[in-house]
Amino acid sequence: MADISLGPGAEEVPLAGMLAEMLKANLEKPEKKRDFEKLKAKVLIHAVDAEAKITMDFDRGRLTVYGGEAGKPDIAIATDSTTLLELANLKIKYGMPWYFDETGLGVVRKLLKGDLKIKGMFTHLGALTRLTKIMSLS
Amino acid sequence: MASLTYGTEEWEKAYLELVKERQATQSKPYIMGTPEWVAQYEELVQNDAEYKEAAKDWEGSVVIKILAKPEIGLDSDLYMFMDLWHGDCRYIRLVPPEVGESGDYVITGEYERWKSVMAKELDTVKAMMQGKLKLKGDLPSIVRAVKAASRLVDLSASTEPRFPDELSPEEIEGLRKLLQEAKEKFGI
Numbered sequence: 001m002a003d004i005s006l007g008p009g010a011e012e013v014p015l016a017g018m019l020a021e022m023l024k025a026n027l028e029k030p031e032k033k034r035d036f037e038k039l040k041a042k043v044l045i046h047a048v049d050a051e052a053k054i055t056m057d058f059d060r061g062r063l064t065v066y067g068g069e070a071g072k073p074d075i076a077i078a079t080d081s082t083t084l085l086e087l088a089n090l091k092i093k094y095g096m097p098w099y100f101d102e103t104g105l106g107v108v109r110k111l112l113k114g115d116l117k118i119k120g121m122f123t124h125l126g127a128l129t130r131l132t133k134i135m136s137l138s
Numbered sequence: 139m140a141s142l143t144y145g146t147e148e149w150e151k152a153y154l155e156l157v158k159e160r161q162a163t164q165s166k167p168y169i170m171g172t173p174e175w176v177a178q179y180e181e182l183v184q185n186d187a188e189y190k191e192a193a194k195d196w197e198g199s200v201v202i203k204i205l206a207k208p209e210i211g212l213d214s215d216l217y218m219f220m221d222l223w224h225g226d227c228r229y230i231r232l233v234p235p236e237v238g239e240s241g242d243y244v245i246t247g248e249y250e251r252w253k254s255v256m257a258k259e260l261d262t263v264k265a266m267m268q269g270k271l272k273l274k275g276d277l278p279s280i281v282r283a284v285k286a287a288s289r290l291v292d293l294s295a296s297t298e299p300r301f302p303d304e305l306s307p308e309e310i311e312g313l314r315k316l317l318q319e320a321k322e323k324f325g326i
Contacts, residue, residue, distance in 0.1 A: 047264070137281060
């Protein structure tokens with residue numbers, strides 16, 4: 001069982017529990033667990049339409065999910081709630097997120113249109129790739 | 139104790155007769171939560187190509203649970219059970235609570251939340267992230283089928299129902315009586 005816990009403020013933001021639950025299920029897969037154990041990054045997720053913010057603090061095999069902003073994030077993702085869940089539907093091919101199918105192209109389009117904003121995309125590319133692989137349901 | 143047992147041929151036959159009778163005597167738009175409205179929704183889902191495509195990998199039943207609100211005629215929680223399988227909608231029925239609770243995915247919310255969803259004022263995913271709707275069931279499976287779920291919601295909105303809180307006092311009493319009789323006969 002992956003070491004995932006809810007930190008201060010998480011109880012007040014249902015999104016925190018949802019993502020924690022999803023990750024727990026995902027991390028039962030060994031290949032995702034390996035990425036989880038290597039990932040060290042603070043990720044802010046903002047579901048803009050739901051006015052919900054959480055911070056996921058990954059610390060090499062441990063994750064604490066906080067409600068709201070908790071410290072300076074390395075990566076900040078802001079989008080609407082449906083797109084946020086669609087990110088979990090990105091396929092992983094050859095060990096990398098796959099952007100060349102319908103779901104992947106949809107994500108790219110939203111990035112280009114500004115409907116999906118990711119800060120730290122280039123400065124923390126490795127961490128973002130690991131995060132995407134961990135979050136992906138494929 | 140209901141006079142008919144859910145899951146029997148007798149129950150199903152009597153339920154469909156009730157729907158037929160109500161469709162013949164009630165005019166559209168139907169009132170949300172009534173058997174005739176549920177049947178209208180079922181027909182829309184069964185004939186929707188977009189839903190079929192989006193839900194081609196979906197397996198399992200989805201239950202919409204509307205929490206009781208006696209002042210608008212909903213004396214008990216209402217369970218709308220959708221039997222969905224690989225893009226097909228086998229049926230949608232109002233069902234007894236114990237059947238509803240046993241659904242693979244149960245989405246629960248106050249009447250006002252469901253009204254907002256069906257009036258397209260509230261997005262289901264957003265509502266879940268805000269805790270306005272609560273999901274019981276495997277979250278990753280729902281996330282995989284997020285497009286199918288959105289389509290189901292769109293279709294419920296396109297029934298353009300009459301909402302119980304907008305009915306006259308006499309109509310509310312009529313709804314209460316209908317649901318009371320349905321409870322006695324069908325256990326719903």
